[in-house]
Amino acid sequence: MHVGIDTGGTNVDAVLVDDGIRASGKVPGDRDNPVEHLLEELLDGQQAVERVVVATTLLLNAAVQERLPACTNVLVPGPGLSPERAFHGExxxxxxxxxxxxxxVTEEPAYERRPATETVxxxxxxxxxxxxxxxxxRETLDSDAASVAxxxxxxxxxxxxxxxxxxxxxxxxxGTFAGFASEIDDALDTVGVDAPVYYLKGDAAMLSADAMATRPAQALRAGPAASALGLVALTGVEDAVCVDIGGTTTDVTRVTDGFPVTEPVEAGSLETGYDGVRAVDLPLGGDTRVAADGLTGRREGHASAFGGDEPTLTDALSVTGALEDTGGALDSEAARTAFESFERPRAVAAGVVDSYVSRVADAIASVAPNATRLVAGGVLAPSLADRLADAAGIGESLVPDHAAVAGAVGCATARVSVETGIHIDSARGTVTVSALGTETEPVERGRTFDDDEVATLAIERAREAARRAGAQSDTEMPVNVRHTRRFxxxxxxxxxxxxxDATAQVEPGLGVELGGDR
Amino acid sequence: MTLALYYHEDYLLHEHTPTHPERRERLQYTMDQLREEGLLDSPAVDICAPEPASTADLHRVHDGEYLDRLRYMSRRGEGQLSVDTHVSEHVWEQARLAAGGVADAVEAVATGTHPRSFVMARPGGHHAFADDGHGFCYLNNTAVALRRVQATTDVDRILLWDWDAHHCDGTQSIFADDPSVLVMSTHQSGRTLFPGTGFVREVGAGAGEGYTVNVPLSPRTGDDAYLRVVEEIFEPIAEQYDPDLLFVEAGQDNHFTDPITDLGVTAQGYARLMERAVDAADELCDGRLAASLAGGYGIEGGLPYTNLAVIASLAGLETSNIREPALYEPPSASPGVERVIDRVKERHGEYWDF
Incomplete structure (x- = not known):
């Protein structure tokens, strides 16, 4: 049994998956210990949990809101272009x-200054x-450096x-990642789950918690990656635009050849060389507050229909009669009451739904201008999918079962992916392997390798790195040897x-097939 | 300012012998350095794919009979043009791709698609004659390129500065009687280095008399001495010649670590030389400057840094931190260049004002 947990801005979702989805749940993220409560509700103590896979939007939110600590960037540039080209620290x-x-090492390293920050x-x-x-x-740095990468x-x-x-x-x-991971560990301890924990990367593959701790920036785009992969797993689509309608945000992503499209990730002032799903992340969702002049772009609490105090997009759908089954207790009367503060409640409600639909349609046009199929996830997907497809000029729209917890499904169906670089220099007598870290080991001096030996070695080392990142069987590890050269x-x-030189990647993909066949 | 950098993986195919100094890692270590510097992913550089030179391009320079011979030898994958110039099965295609790369790079500058260009190719070309090759060269890349732009664009007058450590005997012979290409070569004197030509007295012939300029330098000549030659010979002649385009055949074998030559130029020196070329092009020909790698066999301590220096100068990037690692010690003293400068001025005084 795999447990997938998706912690977003509004809710925490979880699913239990083996060869199908066995249970799912959703709780508001602002209650105490949401993960613990959710797992207690879902797990009856009978299932053997093989792995727990978690996606979080916490890092992305912290980066975008510029809440991350400042960093001293220590460079050993040696001769070459201006070191200023690598000045990415505060x-x-x-x-x-x-x-x-x-x-x-042609010149000995020496760092005479002290870092200006605890993050280095x-x-x-x-x-x-x-x-x-x-x-x-690193050895020469003061021990008060809290975090050194x-x-x-x-x-x-x-x-x-x-x-x-x-x-x-x-x-x-x-630091943010370590804090979050320790909360997850505590929750799992409390509910008695003793299984390896993984985190989703922005490229929709996963890494073990230990591996992710050394390169947490890979998790920046985990949120949209989770929902995109989940929608692929649930539908089996090869080519589509995916729209995940959350409480706080709406993510628009694209799937081609059966997997989400990626790009190098930037977030706030962070730039990374890591691939993450290409996503437009609109600050609009079911809980977005509605004012007389339209959508505010802010979330101030739950929809009135779900026990909140303020009129929201969800309430607007209810008022216009467009709200389909949301799978939970819904108070349409409360929604109507919330809108009564406006002079013309129905007109305001219809206006904000139109405005939401047209902004998502614009995002679809920029992410997937030629899409012919739309797949929607999130609680509001059944209410909005057809309208979004119409507005974007897309002929077919699809809302799979379990669409409301697509992100958690994405977590539970992910597999490990690691990129590995191998550099052999048999004149020096060294092999240097870079994957989750870089390690140098000896090789017989003067040894030569033919193409087959290089490919075999690359595959072996890529699988070894994937096992270290938590991959459990070779069937989970298709390796693509991308580039080799020798002289x-x-x-x-x-x-x-x-x-x-060779680079090889254990490729991202679906670790669990749920039988979607679109 | 975006530099067009012409490079192709097929430039790595040809091998003379397993230990020959003209070998593929000349380019590979440099490409590693450029990649690690982030240059290949930077807006300062466009990586451009070269096309092989066409039959028409080759026939503007080379004899049909020689081309047939070279193609035949390459098809068989064996034989030598000279004691150190081997023909492998890759020679024909790769030499055409090198010549095509230089031609594409010159054309890019001539037609204005890029203000400057650099070609990271092998094999080199400047020892190739119309009817034969030697000195690790098969087709005269530069001559093929210059003849093509003269035939297909409005560029007429071209100033060619060949700063490879070896005299460009092939190129000089091809343009000897042609005033539309001024061939200036700064090189280690033929008294002490292959190919044993390039003396001051070689000044061109017929209509080309005065349009061949040779500056033979003593072993160990270093950065400051080179810059004096630039100021006293190159710049005055360039100004008077007033070219439509400047081409630099950038041999990196003047570097002090080079194992088969004896000069004393540093990576910083290379940066300065290319900056002077950039200035001259800006002043004289609307900045049109194309350059190509020629020789350069200091694979470990030279090429990664000298290539970076010339490419950074061409791309308008800061070069002050480009140097050899401290492991490599540059020569402490350089011989003077006054005598050779005087001799060049004396011999060329009838064609140019100094």
Missing amino acids: ANHVAAGCVDHRGR AVTAKFGTRNPEPEREL LGHAAGPGLNFPDRAATTVANARTA NVVEKARVAGQVV
Whole structure:
């Protein structure tokens, strides 16, 4: 049994999934210990829980609202273009030292200053070819540094300025992530669930909690990733625009070839080299407060129809008679009363529904201009899907069963994905593997590799990284070897070894098929 | 300012022998450096894919008989044009792609799609003659490129500055009697380095007399001495010639770590030289400047830094932090260049004012 938990701005949703959806629930996120209560309600103590997968919008909200701590960005740029190209911290300190393209330390690292903040990022040029200088600098930092992220742990690949930005993002999100993860651990302890915990990445794959803790910026776009993957799992669509209508926000994403489309993620002042689902995140949802002149873009509490005090979009749907079954107790009288404060309640209600529909249609046009199918999730999906499709000029709309908890379904059906870079330099006698971190190990000096050996090694190492990130079986690990190259290293007019590079990815995908066949 | 950078993975295919100095990691370590600097993902650089030079392009420069011979040898994948210039199965296609890359880069600048361009290609071309090749060169990339833009665009007069450590014997012979391409070469003197030509007395012939300028330099010549040559020879002649386009054949084998030459230029020196070329192009030909990698065999301590220096200068990026790691020590002293400057001024005084 997989447990999927999606903690959004308004509600916490959870599902239990094995080869189908066995149970689901939804509680308001503002009550005490929502995860604990939800799991107590869903789990009867009989099911063996294999894994718990969690998505949160907490990091994204903190980033967008600029509530993350400031970071001192310590760089070891060595010679090259101006280090300012990698100045992504609130303070930026340039340290001495140089790692060259073969991972050799050609100048010793030395950091003479003190970080200006408790949050610190350390990134060396070519740090993914040799992690040692970053580790050495970390040792010299004062122990009062609360959170230190190292560039070689950010992921494989070459691009020093981008890696510095990503490392700063990891450092700045680490505290928020750790706090959230410890709340989840406490809730699971309380309800007696002792299963590995995973977190959803923005690219709709997952990582073990430990792996995510070193690169939490990967979780920035977990919210829209969860709902997009959930809608794919529930419907089996290959190509569609997905609209997830939450209480606070509406996420518009796109699916092509059976998986959400991704892009490099930016959020607030954070830039990362991590892929996340391409999403337009509108600040409008079922609980968005309605004023006489329309939607305010603010959420001040629940819809009146669900026990709140103020008129909202959900209430507007109720007043116009468009509100379909929401799966919960609904007080349409309260909705009507809330709108009575307006001079012309029905006109205001119809106006805000129109305005919501047209803003979502604009978002659809920018994310998926040629979409021919719309899939909707969220509690209001049955009430709005057809209207949204009409407004966007899309012929077919689809609201699957369990659409109200699509994000939690996405969590429960995700699988592990890790990108791995391998750099062999047999003239130096080293193999450097970058995946969840960067590690260097010895290899026989002068050894040469043929193409098949390189591919085999890349697949092995990618699977090893995926297992370390929590993947449990090889069937969950289709590997795509993306790039290989190799050439001789000539020293003193003889072939001293080979340099070999390969990158391989255990690909994101559905870990559980729910049998959707669209 | 966006620099067009022409590069193709197929530039890595050809190998002379497993230990030959002209080998693929000349480009690969540099590409690693550019990638790690973030340049390849930056708006400062457009990565452009070259097309192979056409048959018509090649026939503007080379004899049909030589082209047939080279294509035949390459198809068989064996043989040598000279003792150090081997023909592999990839030579024909890759040399056409290198020549096409230089031609595309010059054309991009001539037609204004990019203000400046750089070609990261191998094999090089400047030792290739109309009817033969040697010195690791098969087709004369630069001649193919310049002849194409002269034939297809409104660019007529081209100033070619070949700063490779080796004299451009092939290029000089192709343009010797042609005043529409002024070939200026700064190189390590033929007395001490292959190909043993490029003396001051070689000034061109017929209508091209005075349009070949050779500045042979002593071993260990360094940055300051090069800059003096630029000021006293290159800049005055460039100004008087008033080209429509400037082309730099940017050999990186003047670097002090180069294993097969003896000059003393640093990465900073390369940045300065390319800045002067940029200034000259801005002043004389609306900034039209194309450049290509030529030689350069200091694979570890030279090329990643010298290529970065010239590319950064061309892209208008800050270059003050570009240098070799401290592991590599630049030479402490450079011989003077007064004598060669005087001899060039004396010999060329009848064609140019200094």
